[in-house]
Amino acid sequence: MDESTSPGAVPHPRVPPPEPGVVFTADFASETQWVAGRSWAYPGGGPVNPGDNKLDYLVSDAAYSRSGVFRATRRPDGLWNTGLLTTEGSPDGFMVRSGDVLEARVRLPEQTGAWPAIWTWRDGDQEVDVFEYHPDNPDLLEFTNHVRGGSLYLTDDAVAPGAWVDLRTDFGARSVVWWLNGARVFADGRGVGRSWRAYLIVNLSVSAGRYHPSPDPGATEMSFEVASLVVRRPSATRAPRGGTGGTGGRATASAAGHGEPSEAPSEAGGAESSS
Secondary structure, rough: OOOHHOOOOOOOOOOOOOOOOOEEEEOOOOOOOEEOOOOOOOOOHOOOHHHHHHEEEOOOOHOOOOOOEEEEOOOOOOOEEEEEEOOOOOOOEEEEEEEEEEEEEEEEEEEOOOEEEEEEEEEOOEEEEEEEOOOOOOEEEEEEEOOOOOOEEEEOOOOOOOOOOEEEEEOOOOOOOEEEEEEEEOOOOOOOOOOOEEEEEEEEEEEEEOOOOOOOOOOHHHHHHHHEEEEOOOOHOOOOOOOOOOOOOOEEEEEOOOOOEOOOOOOOOOOOOOO
C-alpha cells in the first residue's frame, strides 16, 4: 500500500500560496532583487551627491543594508558611508506600476542628521516618496509626489525617533494616497498617470545641514530599519477602488515640483528632495 494514502499518514507539508495580489516581497539579502550602493538617482550612479545636500558616500558593503537595517558611519574625510538598495539594474528589475500598493513597516532613526527614505526613481524622474523623515522634526513625516507635484507634511503622535510605524502608499493614476498605521492621511488628487512605472529605492542618507541639521560632531553611526516591504497589485485580483480624501493626523499639504525643496510649516523648516 502507498504509505502516503494509508490511514493516519502525516501529509507532506505544503508551501503556502502567495497572498492575493502580492507581486513583490522584499528580501534585502537577495542580489537578484536588489543592487547595493549604486543608483542613477545620484550623479553618475554615485557614490556622492553633494548637490542634494547629502553627506552620503554610497557603499555596497552588505553590513550597511542587506539585513534590512540601513546604516551610516562617519568617514575620516567628513562624508558618511551609507546604505542604499535599489531594484534598478538588478536581475529581476522590479518596478512599481500605476495602481500598485506598497506597504512597509519601518523603525525611524534617532540620530540628528539621519535622513531615511523609501522612494521611486526611473530615467531621472518618476519620483514618489513613500516617506522621508528627519529626527529634528521628531513627529513629522514627509510624503511627496514629484511626478505631478503634491506633498504633505504630517505631524502625528505616533511618529517619533525610534518609533515603529506602518506605512502604505497607493500609487493611483489619478491620486496617490498615503496611510499611517492603518489610517488614510492624505490623497493628493494628482496621481501618477496610467502608464507610470519606476524602480524602488530604500536608503539612509545623511543631511549636510542646509535644510536640516548635520550630525552632531561626536556622532559616528546612525541607522533605521525596514522590517518588511511588500507591493500588491490589486488589478491582479479585483478591480481597483477609487476615492480621494484623507483622515487622521495634523497635516499641511502643498504643491511640490520635482527636485525642488518645498516649504514646510514654520516649525518644520525646509524639506530636501530624496533624489
